Amino acid sequence: MNKLLIWDIDGTILDCKGCGRKALSHAFKELYGHENAFSDVDLTGKIDIEVIEEIVNKYGVQNFNNHEFTKEYGEILKRIMEITEGVKLIDGVENFLRKYSNEKYYYLSIATGNCKVGAKGKLTHCDVNHYFKTGAYGDEARNRKELVSVAIENAKRYYQVDFLKENIYYLGDTPKDIEAAKFNEVKSIALSTGFYSYDVLNEHEPDYLLTDLRDLKIVDRIFK
Template identity: 25%
Template sequence: MQQTPILLYDIDGTLLNVHREFILGIIERELSRYNIEKPDANTRSFAGRTDRGIFMELIGDVPNAQELLNTLMDKYAEAMARHLTREFIQLHNGAFESVEEAVSLDIPVGLCTGNVRAVAMEKVKTAGFPDTFKFGGFGEVSEDRNELPGEADREYKSLFSDRPEPGRYVIIGDTPNDIRCAKHFGAKSVAVTTGGFSEKELATHKPDLVISSLHNPKGWLKELGFKNFS
């Protein structure tokens, strides 16, 4: 009998978007507290990157960069918890339905996101998702997104007696980096066009499947070879 898949959702561009102006405002305020000049963040793309890598780039070459990085990530999470409200969030097509249907099918649901854990949880909570995401790989771990699926796997195994092979994981994201990290770990990859990349651009990176919305997870799981969800 085929084993149950384990879904790892990206957040930004996949489940939802937080308004860019809101995010940049918080980042700029936190940088200014430490007299760090904003290095033109408006022109940079943060898609598919980890918070650790983003903040390291924004900090630049300064004394005690590692200590400052950890402080800034903590302060950023605190500011998000204080100021993020539903009005700053845009949910993507099929996001709620996808997660709800997966849960109804007893499919384990986690996160694989460049956000630090506290910010990730604040975003999904504020967006209105139920307390569903119990494990994941998060952006404080590494500047390299390829490290995140392994972290999600370790967290999953720490919570459950199940010992899945990498091929049972399905990483769902909207950027080439989501596809790359899935391939690096040996997971299946579902690329969704709700972010800034087109179907053609995503297909270039050879995901297992490209979809236009998160609706009907039973359908795309069947296409991935999980026949018990047909």
């Protein structure tokens, strides 16, 4: 049976060491002159557009241009990642992607709060962008629930496969990822590899909860 595995990025695929937040602040300073605008904002589980809107409103920026901002952000993000130590894939992810990208009946996708340029920049930096030919990004939806719906539709169209809801999984590291999976009636695989602990994620009752993806035998059992 065809299975669609949709991935969150930050805290799930990779640890960006705060480069995204830094790059958002730098780009905002560069274009609109406000320093450290994103340093205190809660980014976990949110999508870029929600966060950027919050900051634009907070500073009352009148001439905000999202296209210009994300372009600047993408370029700055690339430079910051190159000079930041420790930006890396989360343990077990590489083996997982290598295995399931080669397995028949398994299809990969992305549903990330990152705007497309940010998502592609982060995945490319960690050398896993080639695994993700389709997905939904933080500039294509208003919130994460909608984002997962868009990712499913995009994947169906791209792969020409009509995935059944029971065979769609959303892998993420925050309660918002679990909620988005529930809202779309797909399975959630929560991973305590990001900001939230195993116990906190457990309170949100994901379908599956793992400390990480290092043991592929455990992962195999989920999909059987």
